[in-house]
Amino acid sequence: MSWTILLIVSLFCGLISAQDDGNTTDFENHLETQGCSADMCDLLREFGAVRDKLRVVETRMEDSETRLKDTETRLKDTETRLTESETQILELKKEKKTVVFSAATGGGDTAIGPFNTDTTLIYRKVITNIGAAYSPNTGVFVAPVAGVYYFTIFYHAGGKYEALLRLYKNNDVVVLTYDHRCTSDSADNGGNAVFLQLVQGDQVYVRLGVNTHVWGSDYPTTFSGFLVTEM
Structure with missing residues (x-):
């Protein structure tokens, strides 16, 4: 049982390495060429699909973080303009003409x-x-x-x-x-x-x-x- 788990992990690491190189399809072809049990190949393909989904999620999270930073920047700009407006209002009140x-x-x-x-x-x-x-x-x-x-x-x-x-x-x-x-x-x-x-x-x-x-x-x-x- 331990040997089977070790084999799966080793193959999964190999899958990750192959995906990191951008050659997921080549890796699958390699599996078919080298040969593996049907269950093992299906399991590895599922791992590959999960890996792809994780990458999509990571990309979306990075995009969300970028948008959040942009929003924070705009919020700071708005706060700055609001402070400037309040200062101008106070100055105008001070300049109010007395007759x-x-x-x-x-x-x-x-x-x-x-x-x-x-x-x-x-x-x-x-x-x-x-x-x-x-x-x-x-x-x-x-x-x-x-x-x-x-x-x-x-x-x-x-x-x-x-x-x-x-x-x-x-x-x-x-x-x-x-x-x-x-x-x-x-x-x-x-x-x-x-x-x-x-x-x-x-x-x-x-x-x-x-x-x-x-x-x-x-x-x-x-x-x-x-x-x-x-x-």
Whole structure:
């Protein structure tokens, strides 16, 4: 029994050697020429078939390993690009423009108006002007970037004349604040606020209505705004 096993192993090794040389068919022909028992030849042919299948499996495994390495490389490249994108986003957030302003009419404790025509109200007392988008010379805010902005207007006035302020976006009235004339009312206060979507270069300003007035000083009559978010 041991001799038979040894013979099979020896023949199998010979088969492997022959297959390693790429001459499986020649080896089978050699077996037929030299002669062997039918069972032994069948067994050796089965071993040869198994060997061929193993080689196919090994080739497929090598291909799979190659594809896996390629996938790992692409994954690393993706991770690198993701890290770069995150860095760019952080840099953009740091570079986000800040726009904030607040100004009062100034000019001392005296009335502004009434005038015989609508008049752009100039808020000369600048309290805050981060981004320098508001001009105390013209009273006009010019949007430096596209985005959503928030604006407020407040006023103080006497009751002798009407009080009317309109907030404009370019040439269009957006909101207003108003109080009628009243002889029994010695003082009036009012205000309004609005969110506006602006593009770069849009102008926002306040106009005093014809034959109306507000009180001019450093405190009660103000115009303010800030950039909520860029778009």
